[in-house]
Amino acid sequence: MLSEETRTIIKSTAPVLEDHGVTITTRFYQRLFEEHPELLNIFNHANQAQGRQQTALAKTVYAAAIHIDDLAEIMPAVIQIGHKHVSLGVKAEHYPIVGAHLLLAMKEVLGDAATDEIIQAWSDAYGVIADAFISVEKSMYQKTAAQENGWIYFKDFTVARKVKESEVITSFYLKPADGSNVPKYTSGQYISVRVLIPGEKYTMIRQYSLSQASKPDEFRISVKREADNDPNGVVSNYLHKEIEAGGQLEASAPAGVFVLDETKTSPVAFISGGVGITPMMSMFESVADSSPERKTTFLHGARNRSQHAFDEDIRKYAEGMQDVTYKTVYSDEPDGFITHALLEETVDPTGEAYVCGPVPFMVSMIRELRNIGMPEDHIHYEFFGPAMDMPK
Incomplete structure (x- = not known):
């Protein structure tokens, strides 16, 4: 538990973290890899080079600051990130290393503005948040190891x-x-x-x-x-x-929270762009095998026919289904996009939708699904990249 004084201090730093968070996390990763280059065996080098990991971590720290009175608000993010960490082989002993360098980076970037009281408050808060991650990930590792044919790490x-x-x-x-x-x-x-x-x-x-x-x-x-x-x-x-x-x-063993809810029987739509089709294939095959009577829509956007994967597989699964709509559009062709009108025509807003693809595609699809009346909690999505890096 964090004291009221600590929580007040943490909340007071939120505006500074919003403005300077990426600078802090950039310096953090520089320090971390200078002192512990072995961690480069875990982190995605491309995300580092492009600044995506730095931005994602800055968003996570900022979210912790604004939700410090009720950290349960960030538990869904903790679980999502925990799955990623378990798939990477992150261990409990990594957390003190990360915490030490994050606080040093905060002090270095903010200078005198990072008073001893602020650094101590963030040290206390980091300890609580790290414990949450360690606990969640320990449970995940145990579950992964205990399942039939399971293992941990690689x-x-x-x-x-x-x-x-x-x-x-x-x-x-x-x-x-x-x-x-x-x-x-x-x-x-x-x-x-x-x-x-x-x-x-x-x-x-x-x-x-x-x-x-x-x-x-x-x-x-x-x-x-x-x-x-x-x-x-x-x-x-x-x-x-x-x-x-x-x-x-x-x-690694399978991980991730973007999964098909197999208990639902309501209409379901799979909406993908490019390589975002890959998790949809798993979900669509599962519906075809276990619930062929379920009303199903599969919409896919590809650049052109030569880049369109799995067309024959989707048609094969669809043959055994009772109520399925399948349509692909190609962006190289006129009107080759999944539009509001197409969603309105093919997607039942009372059902569920799963969305995966490039960020602009996803942002557009999520917005249009809301516009046709689909409730927020019926829209499920996955983003390829660091956790917390998904635009709202």
Whole structure:
């Protein structure tokens, strides 16, 4: 529990954190990696280079400041970030290191404005927040380890098959190298893949949605190949160009909170853009298998037909469903976007909607779903990037 005085001090720093948060977190990461370069084996280098991780952390710290009177308000974010941390292999012993460097960065950036009282208050608050993360993640690790065929951290997998789905998306079918099965997962979850690319000093970790419904003996991830000069494309290009059937990869157990609610029977819509189709494939297959009578809409936006993945698979699943609408639009063609009118025509606002894709696409889809009358808590979405980095 934090004292009223501590909470008052923390709240008073919110405006400063809103203005200077990214500067503080940028300096924090610089300090952290100077002192603990081994943590570069965990953090996404591309997100660091582009400033996305710094922005995400600044938003998290600011959210803690404004909700310090009721930290339960940030628990959904703690759980979402906790899933990401567990998939990366973050450990309890990392938190004191992070806390020490965050406070030092705060003092360094704010100078005399960061009084001893403010630093002590944030030290106390960080301790409470860190304990929440450690507790949540400990429970997740225990649950992951205890499930059938479960493990924690990373495990060796063999690429059983490599299948090109479109001009830019390729699927990798992964089987445990030890011949065991994989744990059951909920459609929409992701795994982390860890690689050590020749010539690189540190391992790189990326999260990829599981793109098929749960199977007992394998995972499938479907990876978009980014441009060669895109910092986000280092791992995807390595997978596309260097990893073939028979190759080895390390993977985490499934994680993530963007999942299909399989208890619902109301109408459901899957709305995706680009590689955002990958978690939708898992969800759509699950509905086709377990609830073929459920009214279902699948809307997808791709750049053009050559970049449109999984069209045949979706049509195959749809054949066994009783009430399904499937439509794809191509942005390279006139009127090639998912519009308000198309949503109004195909999506039942009393049902549920799952949205995934590039940020501008998602922002537009979420806004238009609200505009056709869908309640906020019926709209579910996933964002590819650091937690807390999703625009409202």
